[in-house]
Amino acid sequence: MIELDRLVRRYGEREALSDVSLSLPTGKTVVVFGPNGAGKTTLLRVLATLLRPHSGAVTVLDRQLPDEAWRVRGRIGLLGHEPLLYRELTPRENLRYHARLHDVPQERVQERLQAVSMTNRADEPLRTLSRGMVQRVAVARATLHDPELLLLDEPYANLDPAAIDLVMPLIGAESGRTRVVSSHDPSRGLAEADLVLGLRAGRAVIVKAAPDVGPEEIAELYR
Amino acid sequence: MRRTVGALVRKELLVELRTLESVPGMALFAVTTFVVFHFALNQNTVSGQEAAGILWVTLLFAAMLGVNRLFVADADQGGFDGFLLAPVDRTALLLAKALALLCYLLVLELVAVPAFGLLLLGPPLGQALPGLLAPLALGDLGVAAIGTLVAALAVRTRARDLLGPLLALPLLVPIVIGCARASAPLLVSAHPGGPALRWIATLALYDLVFGLIAYAVFDFLLED
């Protein structure tokens, strides 16, 4: 489902990702740990086809990036630090816009709003909503087109426990989708991971199955 | 492609209607500038080439306000990413933004041209108006194409408000030449002529060439 073979992505002369290799089967979850600046967000953006790999092979959903990026775009959902929503528009308008872009029927918008429990505030401008509500709408946006692959950058930040329970069916392990999740929370991260990727300064220092990784190893990354 | 452009234009116009960030400012700027010109020139009316010059320079600078704001919401609120993640042809963004800018310019002119006729123009506007439509339309197309390209170029840089107009104004000089020269014979009281065909042709050619160039290079501004 995802194959990375010595992926390199530079920023100027610095290597933001350096020889990262990974193999993730369909339906499994890899959790990415690492301090700030380790390359977690860069990795997610490369997988999302927003950044092109500078060297190494990247295969996502059986397609080679960057050449076949256009084929996989509609099958990936990215939930990043930014909600990717327009503040002056309402949640409904934002979702309608994304539905049109992804050629998804408009009925799905209402479904998703209900799924994240945002129907009662769906027609107020986004800038009047709290951070947690915006994040819920962002989850709706990221899953609107039923993507096969979910790329989640610290998805549970800004969400209270009730909200987390709401979104789990959509973006959690039980959604059944293949997931790449970046996380700062070792216990929750290890609990939902099938595979663990530990990044430090762009290098993959941990690439192991989740049961083989202990919390102290994760803590080492941050030292 | 059409669906994508439609979705994008709808979103653009919706955001603009909600925020009213561009169009009222552009229109107000134009009217205020006419007033300033009255005092700067110390004249009650203008006609001929002078009138054409004042009209086009004012429209141009007002357009710059719109160009500056064209991609700002997308750059600041993750609009680029949201678009780039969609399985659509990326040139649709160029078309949609240019169409939106064109709409803004049309509204601007609906306000500014009558205001010009009222405040500064000596000869009656009514007789000049039919002839003015062609330069206005072609000028708008040129500003839309070049303005969108320049706006996309400038928005993800550090000095975006400054670079936009600095890049756009030289590129728009031929449009100013064409429009101002085409309109000058229309704005005289005695025996107003029609716009010279040579200027209309120049404008059309310039619009075509830069439209094609913008179409060809735009994708490179979006990819990373």
Place this chain on the structure above:
Amino acid sequence: MRSPSLRALSISTVLAFCVSLSLVFFYAPIEADQGFLQKIFYLHVPLAIVALCGFVIGGLFAIAHLRTGDQRWDLRSYVAIHMSLIFGVGVLLTGSIWARASWGHWWVWDEPTLVSFLIVFLLYATYSPLRFAIEDPERQGRYASVFAITAGAFVPLNFIAVRLSASYVHPRVLGATSNLPSSMAFTFLVSLAAMALLFATLCSYELAAKRTRILLKVRSRTLGFR
């Protein structure tokens, strides 16, 4: 290594300039109307032609950069445009002096080529600010190339547009180039060749200097220096 061709270029440039300057001062006749200062024409027009070609070549290199993704084309494009801009300052200065000598004013709007050149110069003057306003080096190169292509296409179109708008009241001095006496034409061509060689030489020097700096940076990094 690069030095043989750099040396050859430098020598031929110096030679060409010696020949052209001797021609200008000793061979070409003094023009009846404008006197001795007319000779600045042999400096001004070649500077302008070479600078304009430099801008367009910068655009062509930019196309190669976008098509291949090879950063070396971006470097060549940057150097060509940069050098043309410097030559452009020379064009405007010599043009101004010539205008003063011919018409008594430091600037004239009746010379459409000079006017078009001013517009082109103002456009390309934004090239460096644009580059420096973008931090990501890859994006910087890409955006600069988009600019170079757009501006390169603009150069000929702008000339046409300004030409069309020019009033034909004052006689255009540059129009006189088509019916130059052969002595002046020959001098002009040699001056043009010398200027083109100068451009090529200066660009090669700048490219070599930049390449060396990049090499030094790479070497010092691999050796562990900060």
